Amino acid sequence: MDADVIVVGAGLAGLVAAGELVAAGKRVAVVEQENAANLGGQAWWSFGGLFLVDTPEQRRMGIRDSADLAWSDWQGSAAFDRLDDEDSWGEKWARAYVEFAAGEKRAWLKDKGMGWLALVGWAERGDGRADGHGNSVPRFHITWGTGTGVVKPFVDAALQAAEAGRLTFYHRHRVTGLVTDGGVVTGVRGDVLASDEAPRGAPSSREVAREFELTAQAVIVTSGGIGGNHDMVREWWPERLGTAPKQMMTGVPAYVDGAMIAVSEAAGARTVNRDRMWHYTEGIANYAPVWPQHAIRILPGPSAMWFDALGRRLPMPCWPGFDTLSTLRHLRTTPDLQQHDHSWFIVTKKIIAKEFGLSGSEQNPDITDRDLRALASRVTSAPPAPVQAFIDKGPDFVVAEGLRELVGKMNRLTDEPLLEHDLIERQLIARDREVANKYAKDAQITAIHGARRYRGDRIARVAAPHRILDPGAGPLIGVKLHILTRKSLGGIQTDLSSRALNGRGEPVPGLYAAGEAAGFGGGGVHGYNSLEGTFLGGCIFSGRAAGRAAAAAVQ
Numbered sequence: 371m372d373a374d375v376i377v378v379g380a381g382l383a384g385l386v387a388a389g390e391l392v393a394a395g396k397r398v399a400v401v402e403q404e405n406a407a408n409l410g411g412q413a414w415w416s417f418g419g420l421f422l423v424d425t426p427e428q429r430r431m432g433i434r435d436s437a438d439l440a441w442s443d444w445q446g447s448a449a450f451d452r453l454d455d456e457d458s459w460g461e462k463w464a465r466a467y468v469e470f471a472a473g474e475k476r477a478w479l480k481d482k483g484m485g486w487l488a489l490v491g492w493a494e495r496g497d498g499r500a501d502g503h504g505n506s507v508p509r510f511h512i513t514w515g516t517g518t519g520v521v522k523p524f525v526d527a528a529l530q531a532a533e534a535g536r537l538t539f540y541h542r543h544r545v546t547g548l549v550t551d552g553g554v555v556t557g558v559r560g561d562v563l564a565s566d567e568a569p570r571g572a573p574s575s576r577e578v579a580r581e582f583e584l585t586a587q588a589v590i591v592t593s594g595g596i597g598g599n600h601d602m603v604r605e606w607w608p609e610r611l612g613t614a615p616k617q618m619m620t621g622v623p624a625y626v627d628g629a630m631i632a633v634s635e636a637a638g639a640r641t642v643n644r645d646r647m648w649h650y651t652e653g654i655a656n657y658a659p660v661w662p663q664h665a666i667r668i669l670p671g672p673s674a675m676w677f678d679a680l681g682r683r684l685p686m687p688c689w690p691g692f693d694t695l696s697t698l699r700h701l702r703t704t705p706d707l708q709q710h711d712h713s714w715f716i717v718t719k720k721i722i723a724k725e726f727g728l729s730g731s732e733q734n735p736d737i738t739d740r741d742l743r744a745l746a747s748r749v750t751s752a753p754p755a756p757v758q759a760f761i762d763k764g765p766d767f768v769v770a771e772g773l774r775e776l777v778g779k780m781n782r783l784t785d786e787p788l789l790e791h792d793l794i795e796r797q798l799i800a801r802d803r804e805v806a807n808k809y810a811k812d813a814q815i816t817a818i819h820g821a822r823r824y825r826g827d828r829i830a831r832v833a834a835p836h837r838i839l840d841p842g843a844g845p846l847i848g849v850k851l852h853i854l855t856r857k858s859l860g861g862i863q864t865d866l867s868s869r870a871l872n873g874r875g876e877p878v879p880g881l882y883a884a885g886e887a888a889g890f891g892g893g894g895v896h897g898y899n900s901l902e903g904t905f906l907g908g909c910i911f912s913g914r915a916a917g918r919a920a921a922a923a924v925q
C-alpha cells in the first residue's frame with residue numbers, strides 16, 4: 371500500500387486532516403492537482419475571519435455573547451427545513467460546530483500559534499428579525515496573518531511530516547476516480563498533469579503526462595467547492611434565487627472546479643443541498659487578476675447607498691453587510707432587474723475611507739504581514755492603500771465632485787445609460803434629510819446609529835452619519851458591483867465522524883469527506899445562510915474529525 375490514508379486536496383481541510391493522521395502515527399499521501407506553490411488552497415487567499423463565540427476579544431469590546439445566542443442565530447440563519455433528509459446530518463454538525471466555536475476552538479487554534487485582532491468584526495448583521503438570519507453580536511475574529519496565518523500551522527506541520535517521511539505530497543496529481551474493492555474505497559486513480567510552475571492561484575495546464583493509481587486503507591475527500599466552475603454553479607442555481615446572471619465574476623481560483631463531487635458519487639457517496647450556495651453581490655473586478663474573471667469582494671460597512679441597475683435604492687434588509695442572500699435574491703428575482711447583472715454603491719470619500727474592507731489576504735497587507743504600524747494608519751480619513759488602488763485603477767470605480775457628473779460617469783460603465791440623475795438625487799436628498807437627528811425613520815440610518823453603539827464599529831468601521839451630498843464629505847464615488855461566485859453550502863453528506871454516507875444513510879466503507887466538499891460538515895452545516903467566518907472553521911472542524919476518525923479506523 372502507498373499510504374495508510376490518502377487525502378485528496380491540499381487545502382485547509384485536507385491539511386488539517388493530514389495533520390491529525392500524522393499525529394496519530396499514520397502514513398499519509400496528500401494528492402493535489404496543483405503545484406506546491408498552492409499549498410493551503412483557498413484558505414491562503416482568505417481574509418482569515420473566524421466565527422468564534424464568547425471570546426476574550428469580544429468581552430474586551432463589551433460584547434456579551436454565548437453559545438445559546440450563537441445557536442439561536444445559527445438556527446435563524448440556517449432555517450433547516452429538510453431535517454428528515456438532506457439536513458439530518460447538517461443540523462447535527464451545526465450544533466457540534468457552534469459548541470466548538472464557543473468552546474475548544476479558540477484555545478486549540480491559539481495553541482497552534484494563531485491570534486486575532488482586538489477589534490471583532492460584525493458580519494451579516496441580519497435581516498431585521500430577532501429570530502431571523504444574522505449575527506446578533508459581532509463575532510468575526512480576524513486572524514493575524516489573515517488566511518496565511520490560518521493555514522500556516524497546518525502547512526508547516528505537513529511540510530515537517532514530509533521531511534520526516536511520514537507524509538508524501540503528490541502534486542500535479544488530479545484524481546478522476548476512487549478505486550473500490552467490493553464496495554470498499556481502497557485508493558484513487560487519475561492523471562499526472564504536466565509540470566507547471568504557475569504562481570499561486572493562477573490557472574495551470576491540464577495537459578496529461580501519464581496516469582497514476584495509489585492504494586490505501588481509506589480516502590478523505592477535501593477537494594473544495596464549485597465556485598470556480600460557472601457551469602456547475604448555473605446547473606445548481608436554485609429557482610428561489612431567480613436566474614443566474616449572464617455574467618458572473620469569480621471569487622475563487624480555477625481549481626475550485628467541483629469535479630471530485632461526481633467522482634465521489636460514482637463511488638457511492640451521496641451529495642445533498644447542492645442548491646444552497648453563498649455568492650456575493652459586492653464583487654469588483656480585480657485590476658490585477660490572478661485567476662480568470664478574478665473579483666474581490668468588498669466587505670462593506672453599513673453606510674453606502676445601494677442602488678439597483680435602474681437607480682432605485684435597494685429595500686430593507688438589502689443594505690451593505692446585512693444579508694447576503696436576501697440581496698442576491700432581490701437582484702435576481704425582481705422582474706425588471708433580471709436582465710441586468712450589476713448594482714451600484716454610491717458613497718462619499720468619508721464612507722469609503724472607513725467602511726470599505728476588501729476580502730483576501732493580498733488585499734490586506736498590513737494584517738497579512740502583521741504590521742501594526744500600517745494597521746494603525748487605517749484609522750485616518752484616507753482610504754487604505756489597497757482601496758485607494760481600486761479607486762485609481764479599478765474598472766468599476768468612478769469619482770466626481772458632483773452627482774450629475776457622477777451619474778454620467780456611472781452610465782458610461784454600462785452598455786446603455788440606465789441611470790437617471792433626478793431619480794438618484796431625490797433618493798439621496800430624502801436619505802440625507804434623515805441624518806440631521808440622532809434618530810430617524812430611515813431604517814438604514816437607524817441601523818448605522820445602532821452599529822456605532824458598538825465600540826469596534828465606531829472606532830474603525832462605521833463613518834459618522836453625514837449627508838452623502840455634503841461636498842465636505844466628498845468627492846462622490848460610484849462603484850459598479852458584480853455577482854461573484856464563492857462558496858458551496860451543500861456537498862457530500864457525512865456523519866459526525868466525517869464518514870461519507872450513501873443514499874441509504876450508511877457509511878461508504880473507507881471514504882471520508884470534509885471541508886467545502888462536504889458542505890463544511892454533514893453536507894450542509896450552514897443550511898441556507900452563513901453567519902460568516904464559518905467556512906475556515908468548518909474546514910478545520912470537519913477536517914479534524916475526518917483525520918481523527920480515519921486514523922482510528924485504519925490499522
Ligand SMILES: Cc1cc2nc3c(=O)[nH]c(=O)nc-3n(C[C@H](O)[C@H](O)[C@H](O)COP(=O)(O)OP(=O)(O)OC[C@H]3O[C@@H](n4cnc5c(N)ncnc54)[C@H](O)[C@@H]3O)c2cc1C
Pocket residue numbers: 378379380381382383384401402403404408410411412413414415416417418419420543544545546592593594595621622623625626627628629630729730731857884885886887902903904905906907909
Ligand atoms: C478570497 C477569499 C476570502 C475568504 N475569506 C474567508 C473568511 O474570511 N472566512 C472564512 O471562514 N472563509 C473565507 N473564505 C472561504 C474559505 O477560504 C474556503 O471555503 C475554504 O478555505 C475551503 O477549503 P477546502 O480545504 O475545503 O477547499 P480548497 O481550499 O478549495 O482546497 C481544495 C483543494 O483540492 C484540490 N482538488 C480539487 N479537486 C481535485 C482533484 N480531483 N484531484 C486532486 N486535487 C483536487 C484543489 O486543487 C484544492 O487545492 C474565503 C475564500 C476566498 C477565496
